[in-house]
Amino acid sequence: MEKRYNFTQIEKRMQEFWEREKIYAFDKNAPGEIYSIDTPPPTVSGSLHIGHLFSYVQAEIIARFRRMQGYNVFYPFGFDDNGLPTERLVEREEGIRANALPRGEFIEKCRNTAEKYVNEFKDFWKTLGFSADWSLEYQTINPDVRKISQQLFLELVKSGKAYMKESPVLWCAECRTSIAQAELETADIESAYVYVPFVLAGNEAENAAHMKDHMSEDAKPNPATLIVATTRPELLYGCVCLFVNPSDGRYKDFIGKSVKVPLYDYEIPILADDKASIDKGTGVVMCATFGDSTDAEWYAEHELPYRKIILPDGTIAADVPYIAGLHVREARAATVRLLDERGLLLKSDNIVHTVGVHERCGKEVEIIPSRQWYIDVLTKRDEFLKAADGINWYPSQMKNRYIAWVENLKWDWCISRQRYFGVPFPVWYCEECGAPIFARPEQLPVNPLEIELCGTCDSCGSTSFVPESAVFDTWATSSVTPQINERLGLELTPMSMRTQAHEIIRTWAFYTIVRSLYHTGNIPWKDIMICGWVLAKKGEKIGKSKNNSESEPKALIETHSADVLRYWTAGARLGMDTFFSPDELSIPKRFITKLWNASKFAIAHLQDFDIADSDCADCIIADSDIADYDCADSPFTDKPELLPIDRWIIERVKVTADRAAKLLYEYEIGSARHEIDGLFWKDFCDNYIEIVKERLYEPEIHGVTERKSAQYALYYALLNILKLYSIYVPHISEYIYQEFFRRHEKTASIHKTLWVKPLPVERLAGEPSSANDRIILFGEKVKDVMAEVRRYKSERNLSMRAEMDELVIKTEPEFAEWFRLTEKDLKACTNAKEIIFTT
RNA sequence: GGGCGGUUAACUCAGUUGAUAGAGUGCCAUCUUGACGUGGUGGAGGUCGGGGGUUUGAGUCCCUCACCGCCCACCA
Numbered sequence: 001m002e003k004r005y006n007f008t009q010i011e012k013r014m015q016e017f018w019e020r021e022k023i024y025a026f027d028k029n030a031p032g033e034i035y036s037i038d039t040p041p042p043t044v045s046g047s048l049h050i051g052h053l054f055s056y057v058q059a060e061i062i063a064r065f066r067r068m069q070g071y072n073v074f075y076p077f078g079f080d081d082n083g084l085p086t087e088r089l090v091e092r093e094e095g096i097r098a099n100a101l102p103r104g105e106f107i108e109k110c111r112n113t114a115e116k117y118v119n120e121f122k123d124f125w126k127t128l129g130f131s132a133d134w135s136l137e138y139q140t141i142n143p144d145v146r147k148i149s150q151q152l153f154l155e156l157v158k159s160g161k162a163y164m165k166e167s168p169v170l171w172c173a174e175c176r177t178s179i180a181q182a183e184l185e186t187a188d189i190e191s192a193y194v195y196v197p198f199v200l201a202g203n204e205a206e207n208a209a210h211m212k213d214h215m216s217e218d219a220k221p222n223p224a225t226l227i228v229a230t231t232r233p234e235l236l237y238g239c240v241c242l243f244v245n246p247s248d249g250r251y252k253d254f255i256g257k258s259v260k261v262p263l264y265d266y267e268i269p270i271l272a273d274d275k276a277s278i279d280k281g282t283g284v285v286m287c288a289t290f291g292d293s294t295d296a297e298w299y300a301e302h303e304l305p306y307r308k309i310i311l312p313d314g315t316i317a318a319d320v321p322y323i324a325g326l327h328v329r330e331a332r333a334a335t336v337r338l339l340d341e342r343g344l345l346l347k348s349d350n351i352v353h354t355v356g357v358h359e360r361c362g363k364e365v366e367i368i369p370s371r372q373w374y375i376d377v378l379t380k381r382d383e384f385l386k387a388a389d390g391i392n393w394y395p396s397q398m399k400n401r402y403i404a405w406v407e408n409l410k411w412d413w414c415i416s417r418q419r420y421f422g423v424p425f426p427v428w429y430c431e432e433c434g435a436p437i438f439a440r441p442e443q444l445p446v447n448p449l450e451i452e453l454c455g456t457c458d459s460c461g462s463t464s465f466v467p468e469s470a471v472f473d474t475w476a477t478s479s480v481t482p483q484i485n486e487r488l489g490l491e492l493t494p495m496s497m498r499t500q501a502h503e504i505i506r507t508w509a510f511y512t513i514v515r516s517l518y519h520t521g522n523i524p525w526k527d528i529m530i531c532g533w534v535l536a537k538k539g540e541k542i543g544k545s546k547n548n549s550e551s552e553p554k555a556l557i558e559t560h561s562a563d564v565l566r567y568w569t570a571g572a573r574l575g576m577d578t579f580f581s582p583d584e585l586s587i588p589k590r591f592i593t594k595l596w597n598a599s600k601f602a603i604a605h606l607q608d609f610d611i612a613d614s615d616c617a618d619c620i621i622a623d624s625d626i627a628d629y630d631c632a633d634s635p636f637t638d639k640p641e642l643l644p645i646d647r648w649i650i651e652r653v654k655v656t657a658d659r660a661a662k663l664l665y666e667y668e669i670g671s672a673r674h675e676i677d678g679l680f681w682k683d684f685c686d687n688y689i690e691i692v693k694e695r696l697y698e699p700e701i702h703g704v705t706e707r708k709s710a711q712y713a714l715y716y717a718l719l720n721i722l723k724l725y726s727i728y729v730p731h732i733s734e735y736i737y738q739e740f741f742r743r744h745e746k747t748a749s750i751h752k753t754l755w756v757k758p759l760p761v762e763r764l765a766g767e768p769s770s771a772n773d774r775i776i777l778f779g780e781k782v783k784d785v786m787a788e789v790r791r792y793k794s795e796r797n798l799s800m801r802a803e804m805d806e807l808v809i810k811t812e813p814e815f816a817e818w819f820r821l822t823e824k825d826l827k828a829c830t831n832a833k834e835i836i837f838t839t
Numbered sequence: 840g841g842g843c844g845g846u847u848a849a850c851u852c853a854g855u856u857g858a859u860a861g862a863g864u865g866c867c868a869u870c871u872u873g874a875c876g877u878g879g880u881g882g883a884g885g886u887c888g889g890g891g892g893u894u895u896g897a898g899u900c901c902c903u904c905a906c907c908g909c910c911c912a913c914c915a
Contacts, residue, residue, distance in 0.1 A: 191914080230915055243915085276915075285915035292914050355914050364914090400843055404911055502910085535908095571852085576844085577908080584851075586877085587863065593877050601874030674853070674862085689874075697873070787880095794881035799870050 001603060001739055005596040007561035011731040015126055017738075023749045024131040026074055028490055035071035036495040037063055038481050038525055040508065041078030041140065043474070044117045045085040046093070048124060050580055051501070053553045055531035057569040058669055059499035060130050062529065064727035065664045067131070068755045074492070076136035076485055079121065081114035082422040083140075083474025084175060084360050089113060090421075099176065103420055103449075110421035114141060124554065128562045129730045131751065138484050140423070140477045145484055146445035149477040150426045152519060153415075154438055156375060161518050162415070164436060166371045168289070168296040169414055170356075173314025173328075174363035177418040178372050180473060181411045182507045184356040184365060191355075193229045193281065194336060195347040198242060198259035200224045201267050226251070226259055226270070227346060229281030231353065233339060234331035235288035237264050237320045238309035243285050243298065246272035250283060262344045263335070264321065271302060290367035293410055310366050312418075328366070373425065373470070374412040377514055381406055387513050390523045394667040395575040398502060398530045405506040413511070415476040422471030428453045432462035479511035482524050495525040502530050502575065529667045532577040556582070563729035564588040570673045570728050591677075592732060595725065598685050602718045603740045605696040609711040643706060644818035645825060646713035648779035649688045651772050652679055653720045657756035660724060676724045684717060687783050694828035702824055719745075726750050778818050782826070785809055789830045807832035813839055 156162035203224035244251035323331040426439035448467030516524035567588040663672040726733035737750035
């Protein structure tokens with residue numbers, strides 16, 4: 001083995017080896033229970049950041065772990081390339097607007113861009129050594145996936161879960177499309193409460209200038225006027241009524257009367273509703289179509305008229321006096337100026353308040369009525385909540401986020417987008433009566449814009465149809481990833497595990513649960529593993545911050561290696577956000593060096609070790625009865641009689657494998673790694689290797705059989721430590737395996753070997769007096785002796801090799817014999833001339 | 840406003856079911872030609888955010904407050 005580990009060359013070589021030998025190829029007929037992983041298809045949004053690395057690596061470690069537990073791991077990758085993120089990326093990169101180009105041309109650009117980034121992602125995953133079978137890959141723009149998406153949509157239409165309606169919908173004027181509640185983000189913006197007077201009809205004599213006097217007294221109602229505080233004065237012309245709370249004594253007498261809208265002078269009624277809060281503003285609220293979601297609710301409940309103010313492009317409708325054609329923001333300012341000029345601006349308070357913005361562009365969201373497709377999510381809330389109990393959430397508190405989201409749902413899931421690059425709706429409409437006509441199953445996938453529909457309308461007999469031009473919300477397709485994976489002819493649902501980050505619980509996790517319940521009546525997966533974020537500094541998600549080029553993951557891999565980054569990733573607790581700084585990588589780097597050097601040492605001493613080509617270590621693993629170390633009866637004729645300290649390290653490896661496995665079954669990647677680290681650094685390197693060093697070098701002093709015992713334990717311990725680490729650092733562990741162990745082991749790759757099997761349950765719960773426990777305890781005693789000697793020498797500034805005349809060790813009688821058998825080793829590593837054992 | 844996390848050594852974090860507080864980094868000292876100076880060994884360093892309570896005993900359980908972060912609600 002080389003003096004230094006050259007990760008640049010070796011990582012690449014190992015990746016090529018895995019690909020060439022198809023080490024991770026999935027075979028559905030292979031033995032072992034299938035463990036299927038629903039991994040996020042990343043959206044093509046241009047940024048490949050360390051957050052991706054972080055969350056995907058955590059799941060990848062689990063995939064490797066399950067494989068080494070004997071599961072048949074199904075681990076397909078996908079890419080979510082359609083949808084708004086790709087469109088916005090193209091718009092940004094090319095400096096164009098989608099609607100300024102012919103539809104086909106824009107879609108073509110999106111397709112090219114998606115392709116480019118998909119390849120970039122794929123290369124990235126490969127560089128990180130992901131154990132995925134790329135033949136299972138899917139892309140959401142591909143015909144087979146589009147077909148599944150359309151099929152399942154039609155299924156929902158049939159069952160009445162998907163429906164079309166004309167109604168107020170969340171609308172992004174920047175992206176010019178409807179959006180869903182889940183795509184809302186909040187942002188604090190500066191605004192102003194504008195106080196305006198609504199004069200009771202028939203009391204117009206009361207003039208507004210007079211009103212100002214009343215403002216001083218805390219907006220006390222005037223018998224003839226109601227004062228409204230609004231942040232949306234530009235919607236005055238859309239005002240359809242005022243609301244007061246029915247139990248608000250101040251306004252009781254006003255209910256049922258009419259007022260005149262300031263500036264525009266038309267009459268509207270004063271209505272009562274519980275949703276009007278007494279203590280907000282003046283207690284009188286104007287309802288416009290539409291200022292917020294409450295307006296939309298009132299509009300439906302009170303059957304209010306619709307007054308169009310805002311157009312889909314975010315400008316004011318042409319028939320609105322004074323502000324027609326202006327953008328909402330300009331219109332607001334213009335209206336305030338106008339109110340002021342007319343003496344209708346009673347007061348204006350600057351405030352900062354939270355508004356809903358579109359997550360993709362950050363622009364304020366409006367509510368505009370239009371015809372859209374929805375999936376019903378409001379009526380089955382209880383089932384969605386119940387489903388959460390059937391799923392194991394890791395970490396468990398993440399379930400709360402899901403529950404909070406489901407309980408707070410206000411809108412059905414709008415799945416139509418007035419965009420271009422996505423899965424088309426397989427729908428046409430009758431030009432005469434507007435009835436929808438759906439594509440036939442054999443037509444799918446279909447783009448209605450490209451196919452002229454022939455036939456007659458069932459409802460009215462018309463023969464002319466118009467195609468639906470909207471496309472699906474990207475989540476409408478990615479919410480059926482379990483079904484997409486089943487296209488390969490496997491029965492998967494519920495899948496074993498979903499992995500994702502916490503910010504998409506309300507979208508991806510929620511929507512997948514909805515779709516799964518609707519399509520299969522079952523939960524989509526048994527476990528859900530939720531990762532945290534990587535933060536650049538306090539509270540700043542790295543993907544969203546700037547000047548993070550040093551954290552550019554590709555560059556990091558090139559300078560530090562994939563294994564180093566993977567090892568770092570595994571240090572985080574599941575679900576917890578983590579800070580990243582390149583300084584954090586010095587520890588993983590040190591670890592790689594240590595693993596390399598320890599292996600180099602062990603292997604150098606194993607060159608002459610005579611092992612039959614019999615998968616020696618695997619056999620031993622299966623033979624957990626080795627616990628009693630009755631070597632004479634062992635089926636392995638080659639196996640020497642083991643000295644107690646050699647038994648100790650073997651036992652420690654087994655115990656560690658067992659503990660780490662238990663943690664990994666709970667998705668505790670970090671704790672499992674700490675467990676393994678403890679074994680490797682403390683027991684294996686600091687103690688075991690030091691203890692047996694001389695025995696390995698000097699068989700003349702210690703004996704040939706004794707040396708063989710050390711070799712045996714060394715072989716067993718190192719091989720199995722490498723296996724434990726191989727889920728975290730697959731490259732270096734594979735390389736060392738190939739360089740040495742492969743000669744003796746049957747398995748082609750370390751990644752196809754199995755971990756030491758967990759000890760039988762009885763033994764785990766068992767008496768501390770079992771041989772296994774006693775040997776572990778003995779090891780602790782020996783370590784105590786070592787520590788004491790080291791402290792003695794260190795305190796006297798002596799070399800660790802300094803000679804000691806006499807070492808007195810007090811032992812319990814039960815360990816006396818074992819200590820006696822370890823005497824030569826102890827003499828060697830303490831350099832004591834004489835050791836005296838007392839009890 | 841509702842909810843969830845976090846607050847432990849200078850730094851980054853572990854601390855399972857209550858019983859002398861742990862690791863790594865950093866710091867100090869020291870060792871060193873047989874895996875590793877990208878090292879070994881040892882040491883110093885902590886009122887476990889504050890305040891109450893339960894208990895023989897609380898970092899751990901309960902209440903409360905503070906600060907940090909996130910999720911949700913809040914657009915009158």
